[in-house]
Amino acid sequence: MNQAVIDEFRSAGGVVGGDYTGTPLLLLTTTGARSGEPRTMPVMYLADGERLVVFAANGGRPHHPGWYHNLLAAPTAHVEVGTDAYAVTASEAEGAERERLWSRQLTTAPYFAGFQDRAGKRRIPVVVLTRTDA
Template structure:
């Protein structure tokens, strides 16, 4: 397991054992766990990530720490937009939808208010960072 995956697993474990609260670098940061289906493997893949609430939706950003490529979870959602989230102590299914135009710009601007360092991610990445809305799936 890579160092990055090990670090993510520690965050996931802390999140689940502490009712959705994580300390260290993530203290005070709104964090959720997103579980997607691997596009190639078909296996569940869980990633901790920061999010923004937008009404009933949760919004996540495919920043990948400013890397040139989109993160794996984003590719997984393109292949299958059905996923699940854990927020605090609540878990539920969601459907992912990409945003664009004015909606994407509004959400990106709101995220920069909370996490201004995301602007640096976009500069380093040299790509437009996808903004993805997660809407609760109605059973």
């Protein structure tokens, strides 16, 4: 399913329909922590000024998504947003910044509260992507 979303994103200038209509999506390409191979995933994002913020919700599963583990191992990545593509560096938001960004996401996408409920004790990481080639 992810490959179909990726293909639609790229062929339609960053717009995806169906279940993702109106959802701000980006394509995040990380380096596999074990394989060293590039891994691309469609991920919902929140714009925060010049930065992009992604949430390692994994649909509320009890474990973090693979892309999050990849960013922990190698925080440099590549994003595609609309028709733009550029390099980013990832960092995890902590403390008041995390709470501010999480609150904004809940306002934008209230169903993320359900992801946190389903995740139980696993606190969903908030990851900030900062452009590095500007």
